[in-house]
Amino acid sequence: MGDPKVTKARSPCECGRISEVLSRVGDRWSTLVIYRLSDGRMRFNELKRQLGISQRMLSLTLRELERDGLVRREAFPTVPPRVDYELTPLGESLRVPIRALGKWALDNLDHIDAARASYDAGSDRRDGGAGEERGAA
Amino acid sequence: MGDPKVTKARSPCECGRISEVLSRVGDRWSTLVIYRLSDGRMRFNELKRQLGISQRMLSLTLRELERDGLVRREAFPTVPPRVDYELTPLGESLRVPIRALGKWALDNLDHIDAARASYDAGSDRRDGGAGEERGAA
DNA sequence: CAGGATCCCCCAAGATACTG
């Protein structure tokens, strides 16, 4: 029962297992959706707007999260359709580590930026080219 | 100075910032490298083998992590070159949330698998074709 | 409003080969 999704990394340690889970719930959008949902249930377009995600990716991400039992979908058969998404108990349990990660992110963004600037300045040895090596167009 | 790397998602909330950090240290390999390094310093090939990562990705990942001030690189100019990698204090601070995430992953992998199986079984209604929609043998 | 279907681009990431 090998998972075809996980590259095939047969690590001897637990990294393999972690890697599997990470490849499922560890991607950017999933993390952000969980994070956002940790504040409470929310509608589709609400999530879409707040996350700046395309409806396609949101749709896909939500379906995967629902499939993995992390998010629950509740649709109201009203005339203008309304669908709410909320964390399941399992999703709630992910909330803690995700929140911690989010907090760390907010707390250390500037540290990272500083480190980057420092690193870039250091490796800037004699590169007198006529431009940007990181096309910021 | 906008970061060209971050899609351009102009979210009104803090999600934008978190998203930035997540896109830096939140990817699969970075997370795994940090996780692995949280046990102590390690050599290049040691990491490579244990994570089942290609040398290219490991090299790239490590350089980014070093650039972001999360990992410190120490090279010994010996005849068979030896390079050790270890977490910086900043990296150590990431250790806690990463560890928490890793623990969650290990604790809930089977829950996720169960949820998946259940979901797939449920949405398997009236699909009497001979084809596999998900090539999982 | 929620989201499926399509088209398409581009880069993340693996494989391979070479070097100091």
Place this chain on the structure above:
DNA sequence: CAGTATCTTGGGGGATCCTG
């Protein structure tokens, strides 16, 4: 051993149009 350089591909992910 510890990388770097190069080539190639899969699929992540955006844009757009359409429907219930």
